[in-house]
Amino acid sequence: MAREWEAVIGLEVHCQLKTGTKVWCGCSADYDNSDPNTHTCPICLGHPGALPKLNKKVVEYAIKAGLALNCKINKESKFDRKNYFYPDTPKNYQITQFDMPYAEYGHIDIKLNSGREKKIGVTRIHIEEDAGKSVHAGEESFINFNRASIPLIEIVSEPDISSSEEAYEYLNTLKTAIKYTGVSDVSMELGSLRCDANVSVRLKGEKTFGTRTETKNLNSFKAVAKAIDYEIARQIELIEAGGKVVQETRLWDEEAGVTRTMRSKEEAMDYRYFPEPDLVKLVISDEQLEGIRAEMPESKVEKIDRFIKEYSIPEYDATVLCSEVELADYFEVAAKGSGNSKMTANWIMTEVLRVLKDEQKGIEEFSISPEHIGKIVKLIEQGVISSKIAKDLFEKKLKDDRDPEEIVKEDGMSQVADTGVIENMVSEVLEKNPKLVEDYRNADDGRKPRVMKGLMGQVMKLSKGKANPQLVTDILIKKLSN
Numbered sequence: 001m002a003r004e005w006e007a008v009i010g011l012e013v014h015c016q017l018k019t020g021t022k023v024w025c026g027c028s029a030d031y032d033n034s035d036p037n038t039h040t041c042p043i044c045l046g047h048p049g050a051l052p053k054l055n056k057k058v059v060e061y062a063i064k065a066g067l068a069l070n071c072k073i074n075k076e077s078k079f080d081r082k083n084y085f086y087p088d089t090p091k092n093y094q095i096t097q098f099d100m101p102y103a104e105y106g107h108i109d110i111k112l113n114s115g116r117e118k119k120i121g122v123t124r125i126h127i128e129e130d131a132g133k134s135v136h137a138g139e140e141s142f143i144n145f146n147r148a149s150i151p152l153i154e155i156v157s158e159p160d161i162s163s164s165e166e167a168y169e170y171l172n173t174l175k176t177a178i179k180y181t182g183v184s185d186v187s188m189e190l191g192s193l194r195c196d197a198n199v200s201v202r203l204k205g206e207k208t209f210g211t212r213t214e215t216k217n218l219n220s221f222k223a224v225a226k227a228i229d230y231e232i233a234r235q236i237e238l239i240e241a242g243g244k245v246v247q248e249t250r251l252w253d254e255e256a257g258v259t260r261t262m263r264s265k266e267e268a269m270d271y272r273y274f275p276e277p278d279l280v281k282l283v284i285s286d287e288q289l290e291g292i293r294a295e296m297p298e299s300k301v302e303k304i305d306r307f308i309k310e311y312s313i314p315e316y317d318a319t320v321l322c323s324e325v326e327l328a329d330y331f332e333v334a335a336k337g338s339g340n341s342k343m344t345a346n347w348i349m350t351e352v353l354r355v356l357k358d359e360q361k362g363i364e365e366f367s368i369s370p371e372h373i374g375k376i377v378k379l380i381e382q383g384v385i386s387s388k389i390a391k392d393l394f395e396k397k398l399k400d401d402r403d404p405e406e407i408v409k410e411d412g413m414s415q416v417a418d419t420g421v422i423e424n425m426v427s428e429v430l431e432k433n434p435k436l437v438e439d440y441r442n443a444d445d446g447r448k449p450r451v452m453k454g455l456m457g458q459v460m461k462l463s464k465g466k467a468n469p470q471l472v473t474d475i476l477i478k479k480l481s482n
């Protein structure tokens with residue numbers, strides 16, 4: 001019988017804090033949209049004698065992230081030097097936090113597809129600095145120090161994760177929780193979120209851990225999941241064949257779908273950590289911590305609760321709308337102008353999300369503003385347009401910047417609400433369909449609505465969808481009962 005294996009997974013997540021300026025100096029942290037090496041100074045270039053000064057905002061942002069991940073914020077922590085030579089590390093060491101991180105003992109609650117919930121521990125979070133960027137072009141290599149000393153937090157999970165699905169959900173939940181605090185873009189595409197995965201396997205029921213590997217170069221949550229699945233399978237196969245897993249750092253090759261050895265433990269670096277002599281201990285007072293706690297923006301759970309109460313929408317709608325903080329903001333603006341929150345929620349969840357999915361875009365890139373979605377809903381609410389016309393208007397709006405009210409007026413999209421006009425159309429339809437009329441009069445109460453629907457459809461067709469449906473129904477009933 002095949003032996004049963006289980007995986008033990010821990011994730012290390014690096015997250016850039018969008019403080020605007022770097023962690024030890026006042027240089028701008030906007031490293032991508034500027035010429036190379038323009039956002040540098042003696043401090044972030046590591047010139048001899050230059051002294052680092054801790055950016056206050058970094059502490060505030062890091063604490064917010066720590067609170068969002070349910071961590072205990074330590075009153076005292078310290079900075080250390082992690083020594084290594086790498087071309088894009090100007091000081092030849094990285095300032096980080098080694099044995100006294102600022103946040104510990106957190107957790108993230110994840111929900112899996114099966115509906116099962118699980119608590120994943122967050123061991124610690126520490127503050128550190130980013131490295132510069134090496135750019136390789138043919139025979140030459142260039143170094144851009146704009147990214148050097150941009151503030152990072154490293155979030156280390158407990159080895160509580162046991163599958164790629166759990167890892168994926170952990171990352172998603174972590175990303176959303178931090179995004180809600182506004183302290184980071186947490187975007188893997190932009191490089192403001194990076195993840196390394198520690199994976200080992202052991203026989204089910206065993207208490208000791210197997211030898212683990214660390215996989216780097218993971219460029220998306222999907223890549224994390226794929227690399228984990230690959231590593232689990234590779235390690236089990238290796239052991240089953242009588243081999244041994246080597247403790248090493250591996251790189252994920254997205255194209256080939258495999259992990260490859262980068263460096264083994266024998267080559268592993270000794271970082272010779274020691275306390276950073278140029279920085280004092282980081283002391284966080286109770287007042288400071290409480291002040292930051294009081295300023296924490298609403299969390300996802302709090303927002304869902306508020307949406308249900310404030311907008312009287314179902315929990316399902318609130319959960320979908322709050323899946324991303326930008327989408328939640330979009331809904332709020334749209335709902336406020338629409339006069340009908342539930343209809344606004346429906347429009348966003350169906351039409352807007354459908355277009356975003358088709359175009360593979362985020363809500364922040366969507367071409368229709370929330371104010372205009374609110375106006376489209378308001379036009380339906382006021383009976384100016386039918387929901388069918390609203391869909392045409394929505395399609396038009398995707399490429400048209402004009403105000404929805406203007407489009408309806410200028411392009412003649414408004415509903416026909418003129419009783420006289422509708423009466424004429426109804427008469428025309430009744431004259432053309434004597435069989436249906438007879439059918440209606442002979443039908444029992446159960447069948448009547450269906451025949452009515454057919455006649456209604458004819459009138460709407462004649463009006464090109466513009467007749468006010470309520471008026472059509474009223475007039476049809478009146479005329480048919482004569």
Ligand SMILES: [Zn+2]
Binds near residue numbers: 022026040043
């Ligand atoms: Zn600088």
